[in-house]
Amino acid sequence: MDEYQTAEETTFVVDEITTIIKETVESTIGNSSYQHNRINQWTSSIVESSLSQLTKLGKPFKYIVTCIIMQKNGAGLHTASSCFWDNTTDGSCTLRWENKTMYCIVSVLGLAI
Amino acid sequence: MCFLTDLFNMANQPLPLSKETLAQFNHSLATEPGASGPLRRRVGSISTRRSSKDQATHRPLHLRGVTGPSSDSSFLSPNVTNSHVSIGKRFSFGGWQQGGRVSFSGLYLHQPIQEIHMENTYRMGPEPGSHFNASRTQQILKATLDSYLDGVCYNPENSSQLCQMLADLVLSKLKDDNPPRYKLVCQVVVGQSSKQGIRIASRSLINSDTDSYTSADFQNHSVFAVAIVHGVYCE
Numbered sequence: 003m004d005e006y007q008t009a010e011e012t013t014f015v016v017d018e019i020t021t022i023i024k025e026t027v028e029s030t031i032g033n034s035s036y037q038h039n040r041i042n043q044w045t046s047s048i049v050e051s052s053l054s055q056l057t058k059l060g061k062p063f064k065y066i067v068t069c070i071i072m073q074k075n076g077a078g079l080h081t082a083s084s085c086f087w088d089n090t091t092d093g094s095c096t097l098r099w100e101n102k103t104m105y106c107i108v109s110v111l112g113l114a115i
Numbered sequence: 116m117c118f119l120t121d122l123f124n125m126a127n128q129p130l131p132l133s134k135e136t137l138a139q140f141n142h143s144l145a146t147e148p149g150a151s152g153p154l155r156r157r158v159g160s161i162s163t164r165r166s167s168k169d170q171a172t173h174r175p176l177h178l179r180g181v182t183g184p185s186s187d188s189s190f191l192s193p194n195v196t197n198s199h200v201s202i203g204k205r206f207s208f209g210g211w212q213q214g215g216r217v218s219f220s221g222l223y224l225h226q227p228i229q230e231i232h233m234e235n236t237y238r239m240g241p242e243p244g245s246h247f248n249a250s251r252t253q254q255i256l257k258a259t260l261d262s263y264l265d266g267v268c269y270n271p272e273n274s275s276q277l278c279q280m281l282a283d284l285v286l287s288k289l290k291d292d293n294p295p296r297y298k299l300v301c302q303v304v305v306g307q308s309s310k311q312g313i314r315i316a317s318r319s320l321i322n323s324d325t326d327s328y329t330s331a332d333f334q335n336h337s338v339f340a341v342a343i344v345h346g347v348y349c350e
Contacts, residue, residue: 083303087299
């Protein structure tokens with residue numbers, strides 16, 4: 003079968019996606035402090051704009067974007083993921099971001115079509 | 116010319132016959148040197164492709180082939196099998212020679228690794244009745260979290276291990292129940308239950324006809340856990 007797409011276009015490139023997500027997070031909550039009434043809006047906004055930026059890449063992938071925002075209170079937080087997929091074509095990347103009042107963890111998983 | 120066409124036709128047949136072909140070639144080479152002038156050139160050209168290394172030792176091997184066709188040396192057998200590989204690709208005659216050049220020039224003493232190509236199933240979606248079952252998955256998730264985290268206290272040293280173990284455990288339980296051709300992505304968040312606020316959001320670009328997700332959570336006095344599972348159909 004002929005390859006209709008180059009290898010670059012069909013693999014999950016972690017660096018590119020990390021850059022996109024970082025820009026999205028910084029533009030949404032870059033200068034803000036934790037506010038309980040706005041957190042709903044922030045998480046939705048981060049997730050939605052990340053996803054729209056990812057679709058603009060035009061790669062043949064299905065994406066799952068998860069965002070966790072937690073107030074800095076001294077509590078501990080752990081995240082883990084396990085996936086049943088094709089290791090050669092699918093991938094994930096996680097970005098940890100923080101400021102003085104909150105932690106933000108965004109993870110993107112891409113599954114090849 | 117027609118002899119070579121016959122060779123090509125015979126070469127398309129399975130392995131034992133191509134050995135016969137080789138024996139036939141060797142026989143013609145040995146018995147009719149004069150008549151096969153242009154033929155010998157062609158045969159000679161094939162033989163160089165089959166063995167790039169030792170041209171000198173090649174001829175005695177051919178003659179040996181005439182007398183004892185069963186005694187295929189290891190030197191010869193990779194050539195035979197290699198030719199079978201290239202013929203299997205169904206090139207045109209000119210292309211076959213080229214293909215021969217590519218396989219034989221390095222003279223591998225082992226089989227080149229062939230890529231496994233999966234057959235096309237022509238299936239666009241999952242079979243009716245074998246979609247990702249979100250409600251059943253949620254029950255499994257909830258049961259797993261409850262049974263595993265009941266009475267657990269938050270411990271900063273082993274919580275990361277606990278989290279990873281939970282993710283693997285959930286995945287192994289779901290794999291048993293998983294409909295075919297579905298990829299699973301499972302994320303688990305475990306944290307200390309203190310007076311902080313936390314928000315977990317998720318959005319995905321998936322095919323809503325075939326793909327789905329589900330989530331479950333658990334909380335006690337010292338620890339909370341959230342598990343999210345996405346089921347994605349692999350086309």
